[in-house]
Amino acid sequence: MNDPHELDTETHDASGNVARRMLLGGAVLGTALAAMSVRATQARAAGFPAHPKWKLVFVNHVTTNPFFVPTRYGIEDACALLGCEYQWTGSATSNAAEMVNAMNTAIAGKADAIAVPIVDQAAFNRPIASAMEAGIAVFSYNADVPSAGRLAYIGQDLYASGAKMGERILGMIDSGRVALFIATPGQLNIQPRIDGAQDVIRKAGRNITVDVIATGPTVDEELSKIDAYYIGHQDVKGMFAVDAGSTQGVSQVIKKYKLPEKGIKGGGYDLLPVTLNNIRDGFLDFTIDQQPYLQGFYTVMVMATFLASGGLVGPADINTGLKFVTKDSVGPYITTSTRYEGKTDRPMIVPRSGAIKG
Structure with missing residues (x-):
């Protein structure tokens, strides 16, 4: 299995492409510059305002479990879109004390937001309260206890x-x-x-x-x-x-x-x-x-939106859904290697065709 930290670093040099097109003549140059202008306008309209590179700490209960490989890819993809960085920490053996220690370290390190699966009924109440008192937003993902005081839960019902x-x-x-x-x-x-x-x-x-x-x-x-x-x-x-x-x-x-x-x-x-x-x-x-990729991607989106709006937008619980996979529908899960299911670390757009079934 690929290391979820090793992202595909292949990039496309748009400026180099434009430079080569300039040699083809003024008409092509004009078209290229116009397209660049449109893209720049769209980027300014779509992007967040300039902000510090928010540090998001994801505490996990089974840090090396292969289930969470696509979750980490979702985190990385959302962080790349929104200009954040993240840390993956916690326990490899679902030890609540180790998870609490990781939360306390994140609080001391002045994280901007923390996400944690609340896998114990009471163990996380105090660190969540401490983080919130320090102005650090806390969200739960994958597992939840609403009474623990987190701002929102992102995961399956x-x-x-x-x-x-x-x-x-x-x-x-x-x-x-x-x-x-x-x-x-x-x-x-x-x-x-x-x-x-x-x-x-x-x-x-x-x-x-x-x-x-x-x-x-x-x-x-x-x-x-x-x-x-x-x-x-x-x-x-x-x-x-x-x-x-x-x-x-x-x-x-x-x-x-x-x-x-x-x-x-x-x-x-x-x-x-x-x-x-x-x-x-x-x-x-x-x-x-239960769509683990979304449990990472959506959590970052909620955290970043909360930080960007000063807490005015959200927080919101998000149900990442339920899909029954049977013999009739399992084919694409086996034949398609994607980042969204954790089979490859390479970013891609997966083509599809035909009617969409609900």
């Missing part, structure tokens, strides 16, 4: 997405045993999802038994727990997960034991390559794309 997954499960399973896998119960970027799924299934009143299984923080551990669960519960009708690693593990176990032949369903979250390939090959029914 986690409970609602879990409820949608529950509805999808009910559309495939009428009765029997269903397994729901979660890496770290209680962690607020995934617990609301499993809560939403359980609530929908329970309210449906069907004869469905739901088993909730904690799988652990690493992919290898998750796979082992899911495999062991299936060996002990071969009457299961469906296996579903609420985090990326567990979803990959579900797809691998379903493939290993050829469970579609037994009518066993499966699904989960996020876009790890193994997950996508197993959807294509018929070993997983769906995964949910």
Whole structure:
């Protein structure tokens, strides 16, 4: 995987192109200068007024997790557009104390704004209050506790997405045993999802038994727990997960034991390559794309708008959405390597054609 810090530095020398065109004659020169003038006018109209290079600090709970590679690309792209710089810091193991220390360091370093996934119910209350008292705007992304005092949340509506997954499960399973896998119960970027799924299934009143299984923080551990669960519960009708690693593990176990032949369903979250390939090959029914690129890009946009307007504009919560990816729609996720899904660090415009489906 490419280092998300290594941006494609290829640039196009517009002035050199213009210089070469000048040799072609006055008419071409006039056209080029007119075009340059239009572009300059558009840039003045569209750009922010001159401002200091705002320092935005993104504290994260799993700093090396591949899920956040497109998030970082979104941050970098928005910073390039708006003249900001950012720091990526926090914890590699979802340690709230390490995240709080990173926030305190950002406060001492006089960051202009801080973004943090609020993955604990109370641990972030004090550092958020300290930052706001120091005049540093704090936003949450990816996980949220509204009562913690942040200005706005940018990310998926986690409970609602879990409820949608529950509805999808009910559309495939009428009765029997269903397994729901979660890496770290209680962690607020995934617990609301499993809560939403359980609530929908329970309210449906069907004869469905739901088993909730904690799988652990690493992919290898998750796979082992899911495999062991299936060996002990071969009457299961469906296996579903609420985090990326567990979803990959579900797809691998379903493939290993050829469970579609037994009518066993499966699904989960996020876009790890193994997950996508197993959807294509018929070993997983769906995964949910929570659009991590937007969780970076939109957060920078909200932060910069708040800073540019002196706090008059925003802050605003932004739901980064929910997209079910199935065998019918997985193709472009596999065949297209883009910065938006974290498969390459190269900036690009992705061409598309045909009707747009909602």
